Each structure stands twice: as structure tokens, then as C-alpha cells.
């Protein structure tokens with residue numbers, strides 16, 4: 013049985029990778045998982061934007077018993093709520109869909125979640141090695157992909173020959189994350205990435221703990237290339 017840091021005991025802890033507004037795929041994935049009162053869902057961030065319907069995605073997610081992690085997209089939206097002119101042009105469609113309830117929900121998203129019984133940290137982007145994970149900035153944990161020669165966090169596209177942060181992470185805690193899309197689930201001894209690029213026509217992936225069983229739904233189409 014997977015226990016959480018809250019007092020309640022859950023049978024399953026279910027982590028879900030980047031949904032990016034792919035509400036139909038999320039609905040299908042949830043249908044296959046058959047959520048119950050004894051499940052805890054952990055969304056790994058970037059629930060919104062890019063895909064077809066961020067509003068419906070947030071509705072599906074918030075009706076579960078869940079923990080919702082902040083992705084770089086949620087962070088950008090929250091930073092620009094008072095000044096949407098600073099959002100990227102492609103963000104406008106999502107911005108126009110969000111209701112007051114959606115905004116209130118986004119404000120509850122947290123940076124990290126730690127499960128004691130699993131000795132596992134859940135986060136959107138990841139961590140720098142050699143710094144306590146609890147002490148790392150929001151801009152690092154929501155955005156890191158690779159680590160450059162100077163030891164700084166960068167996007168993969170900015171520093172394509174630099175190693176992924178997960179290659180440098182040697183625990184001791186296990187990390188489950190999203191944000192760096194791959195066609196397949198990416199693993200190391202101390203990490204697991206569940207962003208399998210649904211919005212790019214890949215898959216939406218869930219992982220059920222403690223057994224680490226994967227569930228995947230194929231994207232209905234390529235929403236973004």
C-alpha cells in the first residue's frame with residue numbers, strides 16, 4: 013500500500029505526465045484507470061496550453077483526489093494574469109478559455125511533492141545535482157532540461173549537446189517528472205520521466221505506484237509539430 017505524507021492511506025498513487033490541454037486523451041486514460049476514493053493522482057505540471065482544451069482538462073483534473081504540480085506553462089500564465097499582453101501569441105487561445113474557477117485552481121498548484129513511503133519526489137522539470145532539492149528555485153524546478161558546462165540549467169534547445177539533468181542525479185531520493193518530452197518513458201536508476209509528448213502526437217502516460225505500472229493512451233492527432 014502506498015502511503016502519503018497526508019494522514020490518509022491510498023491504494024494507488026497515480027502520476028500523470030504533461031497533458032497540455034489534451035482533454036480527450038486524459039478522459040480516456042482516466043477511464044482505463046477507473047479512479048476510486050483510495051487513489052491519489054499527482055499531475056506533473058503543464059496541464060494547460062498548446063493542446064485543444066485547457067478548460068476541460070482542468071475540470072477533469074480538479075474533480076479527482078489530486079496533487080497538482082506547477083509547470084512552466086502554469087507559471088507563465090500566473091505571472092501574466094494581470095498583463096496578458098506579455099503572454100506569447102499562441103497562449104491567447106488558452107487564456108481566453110480560462111474561467112475564474114480555473115484561475116483559482118491554478119493558484120493552488122505546488123512546486124514539488126514528496127512521498128515518504130516511496131522516498132520519491134514529484135516535480136515538473138527536475139533538479140540541479142549537489143543542491144538540496146527543497147532549496148531550489150521555482151525557475152529551476154519548473155524549467156530545467158539540461159545542465160550546461162557552467163553547471164546552469166538550460167532548455168534542451170538552447171544547449172543541445174549538454175547532458176540531461178537526470179544523468180547527473182544520483183538520488184538518494186527517486187524523482188518522477190515531466191517537461192522533457194521523449195517518444196518513450198525515460199528512466200535512470202533514480203528518475204522516471206512521464207512526458208511522452210501527447211500534444212506532439214505521442215502518448216499520454218500515467219504511472220501507478222508503488223508497482224510503477226505504466227498506462228498509455230495514444231494521441232488522437234498531432235496538435236503541435
Ligand SMILES: [Mn+2]
Pocket residue numbers: 058083084085136154190191192
Ligand atoms: Mn514544461
